[in-house]
Amino acid sequence: xxxxxxxxxxxxIVIGASAGxxxxxxxxxxxLPRDLxxxxxxxxxxxxxxxxxxxxxxxxxxxxxxxxxxxxDVIRPGQIYVAPRDxxxxxxxxxxxxxxxxxxxxxxxxxxxxxxxxxxxxxxxVIGVVLTGNLDCGTAGLLSIKSRGGLAxxxxxxxxxxPSMPSSAIAHVPVDHVARLAEMPSLLRRLVQTKAGSWPTExxxxxxxxxxxxxxxxxxxxxxxxxxxxTVSDVDGYHTFRCHVGHAFSLQGxxxxxxxxxxxxxxxAVRALEEAAALSRRVAKAMTGAMRERLVEKERTQSEQxxxxxxxxxxxxxxxxADAEPPVAQANTPVAENTAVExxxxxxxxxxxxxxxxxxxxxxxxxxxxxG
Numbered sequence: 407x408x409x410x411x412x413x414x415x416x417x418x419i420v421i422g423a424s425a426g427x428x429x430x431x432x433x434x435x436x437x438l439p440r441d442l443x444x445x446x447x448x449x450x451x452x453x454x455x456x457x458x459x460x461x462x463x464x465x466x467x468x469x470x471x472x473x474x475x476x477x478x479d480v481i482r483p484g485q486i487y488v489a490p491r492d493x494x495x496x497x498x499x500x501x502x503x504x505x506x507x508x509x510x511x512x513x514x515x516x517x518x519x520x521x522x523x524x525x526x527x528x529x530x531x532v533i534g535v536v537l538t539g540n541l542d543c544g545t546a547g548l549l550s551i552k553s554r555g556g557l558a559x560x561x562x563x564x565x566x567x568x569p570s571m572p573s574s575a576i577a578h579v580p581v582d583h584v585a586r587l588a589e590m591p592s593l594l595r596r597l598v599q600t601k602a603g604s605w606p607t608e609x610x611x612x613x614x615x616x617x618x619x620x621x622x623x624x625x626x627x628x629x630x631x632x633x634x635x636x637t638v639s640d641v642d643g644y645h646t647f648r649c650h651v652g653h654a655f656s657l658q659g660x661x662x663x664x665x666x667x668x669x670x671x672x673x674x675a676v677r678a679l680e681e682a683a684a685l686s687r688r689v690a691k692a693m694t695g696a697m698r699e700r701l702v703e704k705e706r707t708q709s710e711q712x713x714x715x716x717x718x719x720x721x722x723x724x725x726x727x728a729d730a731e732p733p734v735a736q737a738n739t740p741v742a743e744n745t746a747v748e749x750x751x752x753x754x755x756x757x758x759x760x761x762x763x764x765x766x767x768x769x770x771x772x773x774x775x776x777x778g
Contacts, residue, residue, distance in 0.1 A: 416557060416603050417444040417483060418497070418526045418532045419594060420515030422547065424451040424539025426567025428463070430587055431537065435464050435472070435486060437591025442470060444533075444598045447497060449520045451513045451539065454492035461488050477504040489515035496778050497524040507777035508652035509631065511543050515729045518654070521547020522617055523778035530555030530603040531602035533594065537587075538566035541658045543575035546616055546646050549579055554614045555603040559583045559593065574658075578644040616646045617640035617778075618654065629653050630663035652777060672719045679712035 424430055427450040435446070439542065452458065462484055464472035472486035473479075475495050479487065479502045487502055489495035493523060494515050496503040503523075510516035517536075524532045534551040536544040548558045558581045563569035565586050585593050614620040615637075621657060622637035629636055629649035636647045636655075645657045655663060683705045690701035 415417065415443065416531055416533050416597050416602050418524055418528045419444050419446045419535065419598070420497070420520050420532060420547075420551075421446065421448045421537065422450075422520060422539075422544045422571075423537035424513075424517070424541075424543055424568065426538040427451070428460070430561065431460075431565070432464060432607075433587050434535075434537070434590050436466055436469060437588075438470050439595065440468060440470055440484065442595065442598060443483050444594075444611060445481050445483050447471065447475075447489075447495060447502075447520055447524065448472075448486060449489045449513075449515045449517045451517070452491065456491070457649075458488075458491040460646045461486075464488065466698065475504055477501050477502070489520065491515075494519045494616060494777050496520070497527050500525050505777060508654070510654040511541065511544065511656055512663055518546045518550075519546040519777050522550045525550040525554045525556055525616075526778065528556075529605045532556035533559060533597055535559045535561075535590070536572055536575045538568045539563045539571035541570055541662060542572050542656045543659070545574045545578050545644060546577050546656065548581070548653075549613060549641050549644065550617055552579055553609050554608070557582045557597060559585065559590070559597075561590070562586045569709055578642065584683070610641075612639055612641045616641050616644075618648050618652065622646075622648065627660065627664075630655075630660070630667045650656075657718055669719060672715055672758040676712050676715050676719070679708050679715065683708035684714065 420432070421431060431448055431450060435448075438446070448460070448464070450460065458474070460475050461472040470484060470486050472488055474490045475487040478526055481487075481497070481500055481502060487495065490504060492514055494507050496505060496519060504579040507519075509513070510518050511645065511703075515728050524534075525547075532551050534544075534548045536548060536555060536559075548560075548737045558575070558579050560572045560575045560581050560583070562578070562584055563572045566572050572584075576584060583593060583597075592620070611620055615622040622639040625636050625638040627636050627647065628634065629651070631653045632649060632651050634649040634651055636649050639646045639648070646654060647657070647660050648654045684723035686701050686708060690698050690705065693701060
C-alpha cells in the first residue's frame with residue numbers, strides 16, 4: 407500500500423483506546439468483514455509488565471486476521487496489526503516500524519504516535535478512531551490526521567467505559583462521526599469505500615510543532631521524566647508539551663505526571679526526615695547533658711516534620727492525577743494572561759516569548775527529538 411497522491415480510498419484505519427479498550431476494540435473488530443479493503447492498526451494502553459494476548463483475542467473465525475506487529479512488516483489490506491507491549495507502533499510507507507522510543511503521555515505504545523505516523527505516511531487516506539480511555543490521548547493524533555485531510559471517528563462518550571478520551575477529541579477536533587460501538591463496523595465499511603480527498607498543500611506550523619517536527623515556544627515547566635526543558639505548542643487551544651529527548655504530554659497528561667512526581671518527592675521527604683530522626687535518637691543515646699537534650703529536641707522536630715508531610719500526602723492535599731481531569735466551567739473566573747488553566751489549582755505559565763531575539767536563539771538550539 408504505497409504512499410501515492412492518486413490513491414482515492416480510505417484504506418488505512420488506526421484505532422486507539424485505553425481504559426476499557428480491550429472489550430471495545432474486540433467488539434469493533436468483530437463486526438468488520440474479512441474482505442475489508444483496508445489495513446487496520448491498533449494501539450491499546452496496557453500495563454507493559456504483562457504479556458499481551460491481544461492478537462489471539464481479536465482474531466475470530468471468518469473475520470480479519472490479527473497479528474502482533476513486527477518491525478518491517480509489509481502493510482496489506484485485510485490485516486490487523488496490533489502494537490506489541492512496551493513498543494511504539496509506527497506506520498511508514500508500505501511497512502510498519504516497532505520501536506522502543508520515548509513515552510508519550512506516559513504510554514508506550516502510544517495512540518498519538520500511531521496516529522501521527524499514519525497521517526504523515528498516508529495523509530487523507532487515514533481514518534482515525536478514538537475509543538474509550540482516560541485523560542486525552544488520541545486528541546493530538548486526530549489533529550494530525552485532520553490536518554492532512556483524513557477522517558476522525560469517535561466513540562459516543564455516553565457509552566464509553568472511560569469517556570475522557572472521546573470527550574477530549576470531540577472538544578478539540580473537528581470530528582467527522584460520533585458513533586456507538588454497535589454502529590462503527592458498518593460506518594467504517596462505508597467510509598473505506600468513499601473517495602479520499604487530496605493531500606493538503608501545507609500543514610500548519612502549530613501542528614508541526616505539536617508533532618515535534620518544529621520547535622515550540624519555551625515554557626517554565628520541565629519534563630517529569632527526564633527533567634529537560636519543555637516547549638509547548640498550541641493548536642486551537644489544545645496544548646502539547648515536548649522535551650528534546652522526545653517525551654510528550656498533553657496538558658492533562660503533564661498534570662498527571664507532575665502529580666506522581668510530587669507524590670514521590672513528598673514520600674522521599676518523609677523517608678529522609680524519619681531516617682534523620684532515627685539517627686538523632688541513636689546519637690542522643692551516646693550523649694549526656696546539653697548535647698543529649700539538643701539531639702532529643704532535634705529528633706522530636708524531625709519526627710513532627712515527617713508527620714506533617716505524611717499527613718499532607720495521606721490527606722490528598724497535594725496535586726493528584728484526578729486534578730488533571732477537565733474542570734467544570736465557571737463563569738467570571740479571571741485567568742492571568744499567558745497561562746493555560748486545565749486543572750483545578752494547576753495553572754501552567756506558557757510565556758510563548760516569540761520575540762525576534764528568541765527566534766534567533768531558537769535557530770541555534772537542536773531540534774526536538776520525536777518518534778515518527
